[in-house]
Amino acid sequence: MVTVTIWNEFRHEREDEDAAAVYPDGIHATIADALTDHEVRTATLDEPEHGLTEEVLEETDVLLWWGHIAHDEVADEVVDRVQERVLEGMGLLVLHSGHFSKVFKRLMGTTCNLQWREDGATERLWVVDPGHPIADGVDESIELPQTEMYGEPFDVPEPDRLVFTSWFEGGEVFRSGCCYRRGNGRIFYFRPGHETYPIYENEEIRQVLRNAVDWASPTGGSPRTFGERE
């Protein structure tokens, strides 16, 4: 069974009434409810070592990352540790505003900047790679009636595979589902999510999260041997 750790900054939900109304137990708890076929634990910013000790990461197959207003409070030492584990093979799902997390910027090497607007208008995520397992069971598009807009340009390396592209009512587009491999690790950036829109209650979004966890789970491989040779 795949072991998943859901990391959440968990500040909005404790400080903001609107967020608490949507995610009373935290975004991580709602996401955990979606991953019923996986062994799930959660970790949050204000725990010691942000809940991401070496032991926790060692036992984690796939790490999910949600952060927004406190990216800078994440200790570089923990970022190092997460990066190292991804390169060794741990999967990583970066959600929504996690695009600006230290972890994602570290692994991408770019600013990960974008355009945005808080307008609560409609988003439609189109599957542009219908053969991808992350799109399994999804219809040709997923419609979210109210979202924050993210628009291009999105300053990330060209994805290995682009699975979703979003259409926004206000006139923008965005590469919303981007697959990368770094070292042995599989990384999936998935745009949907917000602290006050109930995106992670959406059944299609939950299906994508489940698919992405399975896709990002470590697979076997060959030795990763470096250094001097005889």
Next chain:
Amino acid sequence: MVTVTIWNEFRHEREDEDAAAVYPDGIHATIADALTDHEVRTATLDEPEHGLTEEVLEETDVLLWWGHIAHDEVADEVVDRVQERVLEGMGLLVLHSGHFSKVFKRLMGTTCNLQWREDGATERLWVVDPGHPIADGVDESIELPQTEMYGEPFDVPEPDRLVFTSWFEGGEVFRSGCCYRRGNGRIFYFRPGHETYPIYENEEIRQVLRNAVDWASPTGGSPRTFGERE
């Protein structure tokens, strides 16, 4: 100076009043007007060998391709010849409904199928790769007030670089500017264009065509030697 051959099916403009009104001398003539810094010739389906003799192709640096209702009338022998020249280094720009041309399908290896709707609504082409020379001088997006919609999925190999993604008023998205390399040749698929909307009169679209011709022009390289070695 880059030598360009603009190939046009040239049927709509001779058979259909609406098309003739927009492109009285043919789509190829209008495109030729946009390529003022290039040495331009044109070729059409009903010429002998479709105007694409070995000599013409030999002298062509970049070939543009517009076709729609008569893809099947293009002789396989000419398709073979174009493919061979692209692999040797000739650039190829495939425009709009050229996605279904024998030449493009041959080079892609896929159906090149897509979704579409003739609704004459607005399209906005977003630059998703602002560092790409094909986007030089273009603003963050190009707006076309009336177009035919093309929607995902678009059955092509994952592009080497995606330069434009289109937003359509009716709710769809499309990868509208796709770069490929096959053999030594550079290929750019560019969605805009239609027989009755004056897309190729649009100055920003013309800028993209000029940029794409320059990008697709052959560059030097190393020997392409195959066969038995000693």
Next chain:
Amino acid sequence: MVTVTIWNEFRHEREDEDAAAVYPDGIHATIADALTDHEVRTATLDEPEHGLTEEVLEETDVLLWWGHIAHDEVADEVVDRVQERVLEGMGLLVLHSGHFSKVFKRLMGTTCNLQWREDGATERLWVVDPGHPIADGVDESIELPQTEMYGEPFDVPEPDRLVFTSWFEGGEVFRSGCCYRRGNGRIFYFRPGHETYPIYENEEIRQVLRNAVDWASPTGGSPRTFGERE
């Protein structure tokens, strides 16, 4: 269980003593022995429809392709059928001299040409992507004491992922394990193999074949809907 069809030209083994000595029941039979966890059937050139009827392809999850001296005898109609099935999601493993098969050239859009030498010297296949499931259980390299050399340039599109690169005793290198996706189908080109060297008896090569079959098996996805939209 994954259903595999091994297609073999099956001419060398019936016409040439040396090939018959190594592969008395045909290359397909030896490869079939390696795929013990899969449901395997075989098909050969001289069967009606080359053994690849619509029914057979419909039931095939992954098709393996070995051909060498009779590529031109493969009917275009069967090539069309194989291409269509790959685009729908059937996996395809193209082996050794299959690089020049109509099927592979059709899906790649290039000449698939290369350099070669029949010298029976050593090849070492290095894993360049240790995190790839096709390399699972393989050591850092696989050594084959006697092989035919294939050298760069290899006229194929840049692979989506490069898993193996070969070193040859005579001084050449080759991209020996290349992954592609076309439509919904996964394609793996794997260089090793020959009609008179017992490459497919090698246990590590057999491990790669098993891995590649699993990797290329169809996964679920989203609808592949094309055509006019309302």
Next chain:
Amino acid sequence: MVTVTIWNEFRHEREDEDAAAVYPDGIHATIADALTDHEVRTATLDEPEHGLTEEVLEETDVLLWWGHIAHDEVADEVVDRVQERVLEGMGLLVLHSGHFSKVFKRLMGTTCNLQWREDGATERLWVVDPGHPIADGVDESIELPQTEMYGEPFDVPEPDRLVFTSWFEGGEVFRSGCCYRRGNGRIFYFRPGHETYPIYENEEIRQVLRNAVDWASPTGGSPRTFGERE
């Protein structure tokens, strides 16, 4: 004219007799001799701000990077500055042991680790992408009689384009010429180079450096606008 800054750690040549014998004025001076059609300046580790002030970087089109034994002495602030300029469009050529520089690791997001052996044996760099402008004027391969070996796996993201693959006499292979884009910047990793083998005296290697500088030079593009939209 393209403005190039050659950055060299410049320690070996001042501390080690063998290095001083080969590169009496420093590796940077020898490389500068090769770039005769470019406007060249140099910068070294022990200058203030390592010679890479904001002004210098602002005026630099393409930066070359050679470092080996003092990667850790490069200030993070300068690394930030170089990264920022690359994302804005400055080209970057990372040479040989620069694979372990902070700058390269920052932009790649991986360890950039590899295998190596100081054996002074032959390397042959094969052109695997003969249509690439970086290979312009190069023969099918470049032979270096004495080099340090670098072997796979090379822990970098899959290159956008792979131009060279090295064959080593001792039995290894290596992806020796790797192209990346990050933000608007073009990055080329080029393996050859060493402090005591006169690699940068080799005329073919110098040709590649010139080609790579031209390839990496900034091109025009479209606005790179981020942040909140109305």
